[in-house]
Amino acid sequence: MTKRRMFLRMITASLLRRRSRMLVALLSIGIGATILSGLVTIYYDVPRQMGAQFRNYGANMIFVSADGTSLDAEKTAEALSLIPKEKILGATPYRYTSAQMVRNQLSFVAAGTDFEQVQATSPYFMVDGAYPSASRQVLLGKEVAKTIGAKLNSMVEISWKPSVTEASGDTELKPGAYLAGSAEGFNSALVYVTLKLGDDLSIAEMTVNADSQTAEFGGRCAEESFTKQFIGKLIPLTAGTDVDAMTGATVTSQAVVDAVNKARPTENAQAATGNSLSLQVTGILDTGGDEEQYIFLSLSDMEALTGEQDRFDVMELSVSASAEELEEYVSQITDKSGSVSARLVKRVTRSEAAVLTKLQSLVFLVTAVVLLLTMICVSTTMMAVVTERRKEIGLRKALGASDSSIRLEFLGEGIFLGALGGLLGSVLGFGFAQVVSVNVFGSSIQFQPLLLPLTVAVSMLIAALSCMLPIKRAVQIDPALVLKGE
Amino acid sequence: MSLLELKNISKIYGELKALDKVNIHVDKGEWVAIMGPSGSGKSTMMNIIGCMDKPSRGEVLLDGVDIAKESSRKLTDIRRDKIGLVFQQFHMVNYLTAVENVMVAQYYHSMPDEKEALEALARVGLKERAHHLPSQLSGGEQQRVCVARALINHPELILADEPTGNLDETNENIVLDLFAQLHKEGTTLIVVTHDPEVADAAQRTIVLEHGRVAREVINENFGK
Numbered sequence: 001m002t003k004r005r006m007f008l009r010m011i012t013a014s015l016l017r018r019r020s021r022m023l024v025a026l027l028s029i030g031i032g033a034t035i036l037s038g039l040v041t042i043y044y045d046v047p048r049q050m051g052a053q054f055r056n057y058g059a060n061m062i063f064v065s066a067d068g069t070s071l072d073a074e075k076t077a078e079a080l081s082l083i084p085k086e087k088i089l090g091a092t093p094y095r096y097t098s099a100q101m102v103r104n105q106l107s108f109v110a111a112g113t114d115f116e117q118v119q120a121t122s123p124y125f126m127v128d129g130a131y132p133s134a135s136r137q138v139l140l141g142k143e144v145a146k147t148i149g150a151k152l153n154s155m156v157e158i159s160w161k162p163s164v165t166e167a168s169g170d171t172e173l174k175p176g177a178y179l180a181g182s183a184e185g186f187n188s189a190l191v192y193v194t195l196k197l198g199d200d201l202s203i204a205e206m207t208v209n210a211d212s213q214t215a216e217f218g219g220r221c222a223e224e225s226f227t228k229q230f231i232g233k234l235i236p237l238t239a240g241t242d243v244d245a246m247t248g249a250t251v252t253s254q255a256v257v258d259a260v261n262k263a264r265p266t267e268n269a270q271a272a273t274g275n276s277l278s279l280q281v282t283g284i285l286d287t288g289g290d291e292e293q294y295i296f297l298s299l300s301d302m303e304a305l306t307g308e309q310d311r312f313d314v315m316e317l318s319v320s321a322s323a324e325e326l327e328e329y330v331s332q333i334t335d336k337s338g339s340v341s342a343r344l345v346k347r348v349t350r351s352e353a354a355v356l357t358k359l360q361s362l363v364f365l366v367t368a369v370v371l372l373l374t375m376i377c378v379s380t381t382m383m384a385v386v387t388e389r390r391k392e393i394g395l396r397k398a399l400g401a402s403d404s405s406i407r408l409e410f411l412g413e414g415i416f417l418g419a420l421g422g423l424l425g426s427v428l429g430f431g432f433a434q435v436v437s438v439n440v441f442g443s444s445i446q447f448q449p450l451l452l453p454l455t456v457a458v459s460m461l462i463a464a465l466s467c468m469l470p471i472k473r474a475v476q477i478d479p480a481l482v483l484k485g486e
Numbered sequence: 487m488s489l490l491e492l493k494n495i496s497k498i499y500g501e502l503k504a505l506d507k508v509n510i511h512v513d514k515g516e517w518v519a520i521m522g523p524s525g526s527g528k529s530t531m532m533n534i535i536g537c538m539d540k541p542s543r544g545e546v547l548l549d550g551v552d553i554a555k556e557s558s559r560k561l562t563d564i565r566r567d568k569i570g571l572v573f574q575q576f577h578m579v580n581y582l583t584a585v586e587n588v589m590v591a592q593y594y595h596s597m598p599d600e601k602e603a604l605e606a607l608a609r610v611g612l613k614e615r616a617h618h619l620p621s622q623l624s625g626g627e628q629q630r631v632c633v634a635r636a637l638i639n640h641p642e643l644i645l646a647d648e649p650t651g652n653l654d655e656t657n658e659n660i661v662l663d664l665f666a667q668l669h670k671e672g673t674t675l676i677v678v679t680h681d682p683e684v685a686d687a688a689q690r691t692i693v694l695e696h697g698r699v700a701r702e703v704i705n706e707n708f709g710k
Contacts, residue, residue, distance in 0.1 A: 006589060006598040010582065017581035017619070395577045398538065399635075400566025400594040402559065480538040482577050 011412045015420075021388065025381040026421050029459055032374025033425020036367055037455040038432035041448060043363045045433070047356055049441040051320045054352040055089055059121045059316035059345055061326060063333075066341040070095075073310035079333045079340040080317075087321050090120025093312040095302050099295060101148050102157040102276055105212070108144050110158065110295045112302025115139070121318040125291070128152070129283035132298055138279035139296040145284045152281055158295065159276035160305045161192055161209065173235070173265065175199045181263030185210065185255035186218045193259040195230075203230050208256055218252030226253070236261040277305050323353040371462060378466035382414060386470045390477055397479035410471045411464060418463025422456030429455065488547075489514045489642060489674050490535065495544030495554070497530045497697075504530040505541065506697040514642075517665070517675040517708075519685035522694035531694065532678050536645050537565040549642060566595055570636030574648035576628040578620040584627075585616040588635045595639040606634040610664060626657025633664050637673070644668060646677045650684055662687045 015022045054060070063079060065071050071093075080091055092113055099110035115131040129152045132139055138158075140150055150156050161182075173179075177197050185191040189212035198204035208222040220226065229243045237243055237257055245253035279301070285291055303309050319326060326344055333342040386393070393406060401409075430447055437445045490512040497505040505527045512518050522528045533539035534546060537553055538561070546554045553564060565571075578587045588603040607616045610630040620628055629649065636644050646665070650658040662684065665675055677688060685691045691703045 003593060003597060006593045009586065010579075010590070010593075013581050013586065391577060392579050395579065396590065396594070397562070398536070398565070398571055398577075399591050400562060402562055402594075405594060478538070480533045480536075482571075482573055482575075 007409070007412065010409065011416055014413055015416060021381070021385055022417065025378055025385070025417050026424070028374055028377040028381060029418055029421025029463055030424040030428065032370060032377075032462065033422045033455050033459045034428040034432055035370040035374075035425075036458060037426050037429025037451055038436065039363050039367045039370070039429075040451060040454070041430060041433035041445060042436060043360055043367070044448065045437065045445045046359050046363065047322055048320070049437065049443065049445075050352065050356055050359065051322075052443065053441070054348065054355075055318050055320060056123045057348055058124060059090075059092070059318050060348045060352070061317040061319050061330070062343050062345060063315040063317065063340050064313070064343065066337075066339050070311040070313055071315060072339060073312070075337060075339045076312065076315055079337040079342065080315075082332045082336060083317075083319060083321075083329045087319050087325075089318040089320055090117045090316075091318075092117035092121045092316045093299065094314045094316065095299065095306075095308075095311060096313045097160060097302070097306055099158045099160050099305070102159050104148060106147060108141075108158075108295050109293065110160070110297060110302070110305075112297055112299045112305075114299060115296075118296075121316045122287075124287065126286040127283040128286060129281075132282045132296075135298060135300055135304075136277065136279050137282045137298070138301075139283045139285050140281055141292040141294045141296075142284055142286050143292040144295055145281070150281050150284075152284065154281050155278055156281060157276055157278045158305070173197060173201050175201060177265045179263035180266045181259040181261070183255045183258035183262060185252045186213050186249075189213060191218075191221070191252060191255040191259055193256060193263060195260065195263055198232075202232050202234050203260070204232075206230050206260075208259075210252060210256070213249070213252045218246075218249040218255075221246050221249055221252045221256050226256075230260065235263070275305050275307070277301060322356075323349050371458075375462055375466045378414075378417075378463055379469055382410070382467050382470035383473065386410070386474045389474075391482060393474050393477045394479050394481040397477065398482050403475045406474055407471050410467055410474055414463040414467035415460045418460035419456055421463065422459030423452075425459060426452045426455045487514050488512065489516075489549060490676075491545075491547040492531075492534075493545040493547070495534065495541040495546060497527070497534065497539070498542045503697050505534075507544070508694075508697070508699055510692060510699065512674060512676060514674055515669070515672045516690065517669045517688045518677070519688035519691040520676065520678045520694060521680060521682075521685050521691055522700075523680065525696075526694040527697040528678050528680075528694055530697075532645065532647055535643075535676060536569060536571060537561040567639075568642045570639065570641035570644040572629070572632050572636045572644065572646035572649045574651040576620075576625065576632050576652070578628055578631060580620050583617045583619055584612060584623065584631045587620070587631055588638050591635045591638050603634075603638060606638045607631065609637075610634045611660070624657075626653055626660065629653060629657065629661055630664070633661065637668060641673070643674045643676065646675070648679055648681075649677060650679070650681060658684070 063071060063076060095112040097110050098107055100107050118125065119131065127139065138156065148156065175197060179195040179197065182190045182192045191213065192209040194207050195203050196205040206227045208227055210219050210222045213219045226246050233242055237260060239245060239254050239257040243257055279297060285296065326349055330342045330344060333340060396406060433445055437443060488511045492508055492510040494507050494509055495505055496503060496507055520528060520531065534541055540554050544554065545552050548564065549568060553561060556564065579590060582590065585600060585603045585607060588606055589598040589600060592598045592603060604613065604616055607613055610633055612627060612630055615623060615627055623631065650661055653661065665687065669675055677684060679685055686705060689705055689708045691705065693700045
């Protein structure tokens with residue numbers, strides 16, 4: 001038998017055959033290790049748990065176009081791919097435009113979005129009814145619903161008109177191009193025209209929207225009897241010369257001519273003519289914020305309405321990551337994606353970081369105190385053990401044990417106890433953390449395998465440190481005490 | 487040839503002279519008893535011979551080395567290598583079995599060897615009890631384990647402190663028989679006792695009184 005085996009045999013015998021005393025020491029180390037492993041588990045899980053809680057307060061990052069125009073879907077997807085997929089809880093595109101209720105001509109902001117993502121990035125949205133799940137459905141902001149008197153499941157018709165400022169592109173006229181323009185008519189209300197040019201750049205087709213004018217006067221400017229005068233003529237036109245004014249609607253007639261002269265090329269027929277959609281109200285949105293004044297429809301409906309595809313104004317993201325990680329993603333996107341500009345919602349990310357720091361320092365402090373208490377407890381127990389075993393120590397010394405042998409034996413016992421207590425604590429600690437997590441955060445936690453060796457190592461270290469003073473006492477014991485019965 | 491020589495040693499605690507200019511010599515293979523009433527300096531002398539204490543004055547030559555001049559670390563080495571101890575109160579490690587207790591002495595001395603330890607136990611008639619804990623052994627059995635432990639490393643000197651003080655007559659005789667055997671094999675024995683019967687088993691008895699050697703008695707009947 002080697003010395004090492006005898007050493008282990010003595011240590012294990014001491015622990016196994018002197019159960020009650022060692023159980024106290026084991027228990028205190030075990031409890032210390034439980035708290036340690038439990039709190040460390042929570043410490044590392046708090047950001048995840050709290051992050052999830054914070055994600056309930058909405059998006060913490062937004063994408064906008066770097067040059068102030070709109071976001072391109074492809075470029076946005078590229079920027080999105082720079083953030084690890086599992087970190088993205090939700091990414092919601094928004095396309096804003098102005099739309100009108102056909103019934104009463106009131107204008108509202110219409111937002112095209114992805115409702116599934118909305119629920120991830122804006123979990124605080126309260127919807128009376130349900131989010132739209134099929135096309136031709138709409139979610140109305142509470143204020144909008146109130147203003148137009150819309151009820152759940154009723155139908156609303158919204159219309160969209162291209163504005164002159166929206167008609168983009170160069171001003172050079174090309175054969176077959178669509179043009180759109182508007183001008184102020186009676187009562188400063190807008191009159192819209194859309195044109196299609198013929199091969200010789202003359203007006204081939206023309207529609208007028210004069211809904212804003214008095215129906216029996218200016219409204220009649222939309223009639224073909226009036227618009228046919230424009231066909232085949234070249235822009236610019238002069239009222240009275242090229243076109244005769246509609247009787248009783250001189251102002252509106254002039255507005256139509258002005259609108260034609262101001263018309264600019266636009267992308268497609270729809271962008272030129274405007275469009276309207278009939279939508280079913282599936283839900284009414286209550287947020288307490290500006291969103292109550294918006295109309296929300298799906299991106300596909302928005303595309304059907306405006307004819308514009310794969311463009312957003314803003315993308316809101318809910319990213320589960322620490323403040324540093326978020327900063328890192330933002331700078332990566334800024335570096336690699338020219339057209340997408342990522343920004344953090346500072347109000348959310350800052351308060352999250354502040355709360356996390358406070359929570360983590362609290363956990364750290366409690367852990368430190370518990371470890372200190374464990375050390376005191378183990379040290380006291382080991383001191384009692386040394387006192388209890390004075391004779392045995394004296395005997396060992398009388399039998400020729402050197403001071404270092406005695407030190408090694410007690411340290412060995414302490415470290416062995418530490419390892420056992422650490423193992424025990426790892427298991428109990430996970431249970432402890434699980435209970436805390438379920439009760440406080442309402443979600444379970446994952447077992448951190450790395451925590452097992454860490455807990456065992458720290459327990460062994462704590463046990464070894466706790467043994468220092470008792471060992472010093474043990475070494476001082478005089479072997480002569482075994483001679484003559486005490 | 488002398489194994490142990492105490493030359494003019496004194497041990498002084500403040501005003502008290504526990505030992506006062508004592509001279510003793512013990513030959514190799516000799517069996518010596520040390521007797522004396524309480525307070526006569528027996529324990530002090532025992533501690534000094536057992537390398538657990540040093541005299542205030544004088545020389546202690548053990549196998550030619552003056553242990554009075556050695557460091558306590560060196561004393562531990564000497565004790566381990568040359569001396570086997572037997573105590574009045576047996577002193578076993580209470581959570582180790584009989585054979586493990588014997589092996590502890592091997593462990594500190596050199597290398598634990600269970601077979602050899604079992605042989606030593608067989609020698610003291612405890613082969614069957616080798617794997618019992620001290621609490622499962624009688625006083626006599628415990629003391630025999632201690633004798634086995636004392637002789638396991640083949641020491642030059644076995645130093646026994648009231649080895650039969652807590653034993654009945656039967657066990658006392660067993661232990662004394664074991665000592666007689668060891669003596670025959672050439673082991674030097676020093677037995678501190680106040681039991682005249684135990685002293686009578688030795689070749690020579692040194693009587694201490696008030697820290698001095700009062701007289702030495704040669705046992706005429708030794709071996710008869």
